[in-house]
Amino acid sequence: MADAIMTEAKEKMQKAAQNLQRELGQIRAGRANASLLDRITVNYYGAPTPLNQMASIQIPEARVLMITPFDKSILQDVEKAIMASDIGISPTNDGNVIRLIIPQLTEERRKELAKDVKKEAENAKIAVRNIRRDA
Incomplete structure (x- = not known):
């Protein structure tokens, strides 16, 4: 017992x-960490899907997160989801990838x-x- x-x-x-x-x-x-994006969900063909399941997240530099969606057609949706989240970082979209630059x-x-x-x-x-x- x-x-x-x-x-x-x-x-x-x-x-x-x-x-x-x-x-x-x-x-x-002050450093980039992929876990910052764990709570972000993207509306993917009508279903809320976690971002880390629909894109590869890389850290090319100490203060940069690079998000490459597997499906390029959802790039705008990913960008909107990041902007709507409360992480306080604005995404930069170059047509192929989204970059999040973490300020000092x-x-x-x-x-x-x-x-x-x-x-x-x-x-x-x-x-x-x-x-x-x-x-």
């Missing part, structure tokens, strides 16, 4: 830690990122506390 409770609590805590890791990975720092961090943006990280860490702590309390 006690072992089952401990096992369940450990699994839930590991999920909370993985969730924190995923959330921190999606915070836009300003002091103000660094402070915002620090606040976001603290908020996510606090949410993870609360989740772990709740799991311990329930176990």
Whole structure:
């Protein structure tokens, strides 16, 4: 009985830690990271499809993401989906690929990122506390 409770609590805590890791990975720092685009979905022939399933995402330079859709006809749709998302980066379309140039961090943006990280860490702590309390 006690072992089952401990096992369940450990699994839930590991999920909370993985969730924190995923959330921190999606915070836009000063470098290009393909996980920035994980939450973006594109309307692909009437069905919402994750961007990383319909395009190749490359990082040719430290601050540049290059998105090459497998189907060139959806280039405009991909661009619209990126603009509609809340990542704060404007796409550049050259007809074949879409480039996202990540701007350098300003002091103000660094402070915002620090606040976001603290908020996510606090949410993870609360989740772990709740799991311990329930176990």
